[in-house]
Amino acid sequence: CNVPSFRLDVQQGNAIDDDKVAQLREGMTARQVAFLLGTPQVKGTFVREDRWDYVYYHRPGRGASELRRVSVFFDHGRVARIEDTQAPGG
């Protein structure tokens, strides 16, 4: 009998706030990015290029898990490219 038992709710990584992501602009400095989105929790180990990955992962007790990633690529300390797995409206 599948009894609605309590299942562990797992939340990991950074909270990604859509309107904060919308304020990201190329050319911003690292400090400005950190002020907007905080410190990235997944720092990567053997990273060749200068990039920050903001990962939000939520696995509720029941139902599908949610994963979103916003990566910020820097060139000489300035934001060069922004990747967002969940494009606005997506």
Place this chain on the structure above:
Amino acid sequence: QSYVIEDIEIEGLERITAGTTLTYLPVQVGDTFDDARSPEVIRALFQTGFFSDVEVARRGDVLVVIVQERPAINEIRFSGNRDIPTDALTDALQGVGLQRGRVFNRTILDRIENELRQQYLARGRYNVQIDIEITELPRNRVDVDITIAEGQVARIREVNIVGNEAFDDRSLTRRFESGVPRWWAFLSRRDHYSRQKLSGDLEKLRSHYLDEGFLNFDVDSTQVTLTPDRKDIYITINVDEGAQYRIGAVDLAGDLILPAEELRELIEVQPGEVFSRREVVESAERISRRLTTEGFAFANVNPVPEVDEETREVALTFFVDPGPRVYVRRITITGNSRTLESVYRRELRQMEGAWFNGDQIDRSRVRVQRLPFVESVNIETRRVAGSEDEVDLEIAVTERMSGALSLGAGYSQNQGLLLTGSLSQDNFLGSGNRVTISLSRSDVSQMVNFSVLNPHYTIHGASRGFSVFYQEIDAEEANISRFAANRFGGDVTYGIPLSEFGTLTIQPGFENVEIVTVADTPGEILDFIDREGNQYNLLSTEVSYTYDTRDSVIFAASGRRHRVGAELVLPGSDLQYYRLSYSGQEIFKLSDSYSLSLSARLGYGDGYGSTDELPFFEHYFAGGIRTVRGFKDNSLGPRDSNDDPYGGSFRTTGSVELFFPLPFAADNDAVRMSSFVDAGQVFASVDDFEADELRVSAGLAMTWMSPVGPLSLSYGVPLREKDGDETQSVQFLLGAAF
């Protein structure tokens, strides 16, 4: 006339060496010396403090110094000191230079008296009298005898508040630390004056007024006056209440993170109400706590009042400054010298790599605290160096030996001599699993029981376990009707968490019961056996739901526990019957060490199908330390034809209990005392229930978490009893199951 010193001789030395004295002399061999320099020599030697008299003479070209050593202190004796122990006084005097073997000179006498007087004044003994006698001893030593008349401690006779109209003196000084003790507090030191206590009381006075709207309440001045005989103290506090203010508009400002309505509900303060600082502070705290669950660990909310003097209203704005959203990087667990770290980590609701959640951390503390092998847990948040929004958590656990290999003999009233051997470990080999192996033999029963429970079988916290048991009992000895029931069987237990506090438990099991009758087995039992035979194979399943928010399993200080259960012996078994049970407990935390518990238990069973009543060996009984204290074990309720307790199919018990720490040893948290009122009775069946048949008792009880296991001791006096009841005031039990 001056001369060149050829040699220096020192006369009169006893204990002090010539070498030491020479080092202090301002002159040496070869210097030119004349009378003009003698005062210099004399002063130099006097300053050492060793000598009471110094003379300078000359013999040819030899400088002769004649000294008289000061006496050394041989013995220091105190008499009459009771409030301050002797060694405390000796330490105090060492600071002033009075010590065995040290040099004694009269000048330090008044310094000694002064130092002692300071010690006593600090304790409020204002009329202490001190006199010191010096007795000379041979070999230039002295004894110091200090007799002290400590006198009485100055007692506070009255705390008088002047200028208070809104509240009378009594209601203001009730919670003061200084004042006249209540008539029953004979050991209280409340009337001993101390400045810290008084300043603490002034703080209490101010918060009392600020919590009742008197915004600009102020203490004009305080006077502490002493009677000339220095025995009594009168304290006067002159206050200016100022006006009482009410709350005007209330609103929120700053970065709210959450919708304003949700935060507004957390604010206790309503417009129009009397301004209360406590409510304002609590509302601010509640908002910031709510924000911590969203990751804003360093959120702070400060209420800014704007006072409108005409309308006497205060407009309140709660400024919310959430600070950054904070992430938990590492959670380190220390102190688990006997347990696997994962046993603790799996209880935590807060995870690494997630944002900080205040509620989850509080919940984690309580869950670890509830583990039976944990004595105390302390969670500390530390900022990660160089990062604004990351913290580490440090969880320091102190463990408690929760049961161990215990072989022992015991004695309990209803079981006679009890030989037990049990390895019961709540934390078997540190794995967090509970394993119990116990064998016991007594005049009454032989029992073997092996049970295993893994409280955290799945990562979600479901538990699983099983137990097998064999029990042979001689009912006669156990003061139950004349028959013996041998049982063996086993069961499997599944615990499924339905929510943070609720758990569903399913326990299918099999049991074989064999009834052995004796010569004078009563008729009721014989009839039953004629109908049903004396051997039964029973397949049963118990389903129960438990809701438990208590903050500890052993000595809960607050929270509630409600359990409703139904045990059904399935069709196809030799007997068909069911038992329904409910047990509820509400615990209210009165203060740090006092809690009030209201608890009730109901049990009802009946046969179905081919069995028309609850079998007698499954009857409920009442009386004894587990149900209604003050009455002999199992003695309540219906009796069989031989006038022995027969039990019944419906039992109700209830209890009101006030828990308090062991007096004089309040910090010993292995013992808890309580005063209780129990009530309860067992009835043949539900419709026999009569309220005035309920037996009531009251008394004192104590539970001690001894290394061998929990020991309960109770002294109960029946309040409502009927003739024929067997009462028993002192009862105890070793290894009470929890």
Place this chain on the structure above:
Amino acid sequence: CAAWQQDPTRNWSASQLYGEAKAALDSGDYQQAVEYYELLEARFPFGRYAQQAQIEIPYAYYKAAEPEAALAAVDRFVQLNPRHPHVDYAYYLRGLINFNRDQGFLSRIFPMDPAEMDVKPLDQAFQDFGRLLREFPDSRYAEDAHQRMIFIRNTLANHEIRVAQFYMERRAWVAAEQRARYVVEHYQGAEAMPLALAILIQSYRALDLDDHADNTMAVLELNFPDQAAAVRAGRTVTLDGDTGGVRRWLERLPFFAN
């Protein structure tokens, strides 16, 4: 009035006190040894015997399984005699005390995997041995201290791995990644290195961070080709020589595997 007991050691000389203490120490009566040493230090605070007593007291406490007292005594010795010829022994003893911190009675019968217990004392021992090697590289205790440091580093790394695995079971991939990365950043050369890399790869895959996963895979292949093959084939990498301690033994019991 205090009962006047005959104090046997009332008028013992310093050497007599020291002799009795040494005898008690060698015969294993550590409590008695400590008592005599402390009497020696109190009665004759200066002189050869007192100094010798100061170094033997911590050893007695250590053998009497009183780590706190032992640590305090050894620190006092180092503070009082920083230039003493045996001061390297003091550093070494300090490391030993922390190394065997929680070896209670039960853990001798049922050995527990130190990686799964409180590793703080071990970490402290690592610092103590490290200090010994730095300040007395050629002390005769250096070699043993070095071996113990290697063991400790592996245990600390295993501890991080155990926690990472705990979080992997719960799909808490960011936590697992952080713990595994901690091993790579702090415990170079520990045996658990390949497993740490494997966990990193699995975590990055789960978080759809494929380029991180590929970079880490490249490092794994370079340094630990056979573990790399195992990962590519999807087999889980285990700690080689995985003692597992009680946990493995328990899991064979029914109802225990979790």
Place this chain on the structure above:
Amino acid sequence: CGLWSRDTTEPPAPLPEFTALGSPMTLWSRSIGGSGDRYLWQVQPGVTDGLVVAADARGRVTALDRDSGSPRWETRLGDARISSGVGVGGGVAVVGTLDGEAIALNLENGDEIWRTQLSSELLGISAVAGGIVVARSNDGRLHALDAASGSVQWTVLRTTPALSLRGAQVPRMLPGRVLASFDNGRMLMLGAQRGNVLWEATLAVPSGRSDLERLIDADGHIPVYRGVAFATTYQGRLAAVTLDSGDLIWARDFSSYQGGDIHSDSEILVMTASDSHVWGLDPRNGGDLWQQRDLRLRGLTAPVVAGDQAVVGDYQGYLHWLNVRDGGIVARTRAGSGGIVSRPVLDDGVLYVLAANGQLSAIRARVGND
């Protein structure tokens, strides 16, 4: 064990033997209410135009006929805890309460005229003079009130130290001026109308490390004689100060919270010391003439000089007559139980004495065959 900490301080001296010169004659004695705590209820009977007014500790003010003691009127002031008074004069009787209220009653019929809330417990109410009555509150303030309306004319403050002696000096009304002494060992002369400080004299300076050693209260009764005030402090000094300029004539070490009186004929200053020794001193230079030690530690009040005798009350309610010239005890009687509450009041050769059990007695001041 220390449960009952035995009081090991020195006990008061027993009642001494003495050769009686005569036996004191009590004219009348009557209870004016319940008993009170000697340090919360420091009331002196107010004697004026044929009336004696006294108050008990629970708000009952009673006026008796001065000669016969028969009650004239009695007023109950609710549960006012009367702590000082009774300042009489100008048709008014004023009492002070522990709640800081000064209450005036009409001398004729005892009706309440006015009531004023002041800053703290009122420990001293002066006589009414020049339409002014001066109340001394525990927080070191003097409040001058208009005797008719109770409105505050002026206030003077001298801060009290952290720890001070219970009780305060009853402000002494002099023509157009008020003489007051404070808990900081200072004495002030103030203009009665405006409260301006004419001069301020330092009777003694606190010394020692603890609060206790630094107690320096000037609470006692200040006798005045030929333009000189003789004021004393606790654990300090006895000083003679000129009334017009406050200059110090002489001062000597002395400790008293009770104060003294002066016998103008033989020019002897009689002072009660804090250890209840009674001293006879020379007012010109403070030299000691005699010292009566037999009443040591019996909690003596300040003396009242009548003829060549000085009368003091003690903690058991006894009155002792001493010969002013040599300090010898010449008579004794018991005026009630529970201690003499304050310094007896002398009026027209009769002493009016209030005992802690609420007994008010009128006793002929002189004893003996004169």
